[in-house]
Amino acid sequence: MKVKIVAGVLEANDRIAANNRRLFDDNDLFVINLMSSPGAGKTTLLEKTITALAGEFRIGVIEGDIATDADARRIDALGVPVVQINTGGGCHLDGNMVRQGMDELPLSDLDILIIENVGNLVCPAEFNVGEDAKIMILSTTEGADKPLKYPLMFQESSVLLLNKMDLLPYTDFDLEKARKDSLMLNGDLEIIEVSCRTGDGLETWLEWMRERVGSRVVTA
Ligand SMILES: Nc1nc2c(ncn2[C@@H]2O[C@H](COP(=O)(O)OP(=O)(O)OP(=O)(O)O)[C@@H](O)[C@H]2O)c(=O)[nH]1
Ligand SMILES: [Mg+2]
Numbered sequence: 001m002k003v004k005i006v007a008g009v010l011e012a013n014d015r016i017a018a019n020n021r022r023l024f025d026d027n028d029l030f031v032i033n034l035m036s037s038p039g040a041g042k043t044t045l046l047e048k049t050i051t052a053l054a055g056e057f058r059i060g061v062i063e064g065d066i067a068t069d070a071d072a073r074r075i076d077a078l079g080v081p082v083v084q085i086n087t088g089g090g091c092h093l094d095g096n097m098v099r100q101g102m103d104e105l106p107l108s109d110l111d112i113l114i115i116e117n118v119g120n121l122v123c124p125a126e127f128n129v130g131e132d133a134k135i136m137i138l139s140t141t142e143g144a145d146k147p148l149k150y151p152l153m154f155q156e157s158s159v160l161l162l163n164k165m166d167l168l169p170y171t172d173f174d175l176e177k178a179r180k181d182s183l184m185l186n187g188d189l190e191i192i193e194v195s196c197r198t199g200d201g202l203e204t205w206l207e208w209m210r211e212r213v214g215s216r217v218v219t220a
Contacts, residue, residue, distance in 0.1 A: 043116060139163040
């Protein structure tokens with residue numbers, strides 16, 4: 001019985017996500033669902049990405065958090081449209097929450113929508129929200145055992161950003177194991193080593209974004 005209920009929730013979510021997808025397409029939007037455990041560096045990556053791509057693309061953000069608007073305020077400081085969704089304890093964003101956030105954003109004036117999901121290595125990977133790509137961050141302070149312990153997010157993601165590479169010398173993070181296990185789970189996963197602190201590797205990530213979004217130029 002419990003299994004049926006869970007399946008029903010996911011089916012309902014998939015229908016809403018498909019509707020979100022249609023709206024994204026109508027507005028010619030490239031949409032990223034950004035996921036990681038708490039503190040891996042999602043908002044910091046967003047800040048770097050928005051600052052670097054500001055002259056090329058019009059970016060909007062949906063910030064998902066259990067409580068507070070702290071991350072939305074960090075993004076607002078960059079002058080891009082942002083809406084905060086508080087899940088009130090929920091461990092992930094679902095299609096309906098994203099739909100509510102979309103209603104608050106000027107979708108037709110944007111090229112890229114980035115959705116920062118709730119910090120959690122499990123639940124966000126279970127819920128599609130209509131995105132083009134799921135992107136995940138694993139940082140060097142979290143341990144190289146995480147791909148095997150939390151496989152779904154690695155399987156669902158298009159890109160794995162290995163962040164906090166500047167801290168690698170101070171950790172016991174086994175880079176080769178993390179790479180090997182991630183690729184074993186998902187042979188198509190693109191792995192990019194970055195440091196949002198030093199900026200190392202970010203150009204590779206930005207190039208991935210540019211290629212995926214295409215050659216659209218800001219016209220506003
Ligand atoms: N040394 C180092 N610190 C980093 C790096 N990236 C982010 N941080 C720091 O990690 C902490 C958490 O970063 P956030 O960007 O807030 O992480 P988050 O994933 O958005 O966190 P939640 O939204 O709470 O899940 C901050 O103190 C950042 O300055 C990095 O590449 N190197
Ligand atoms: Mg954050």
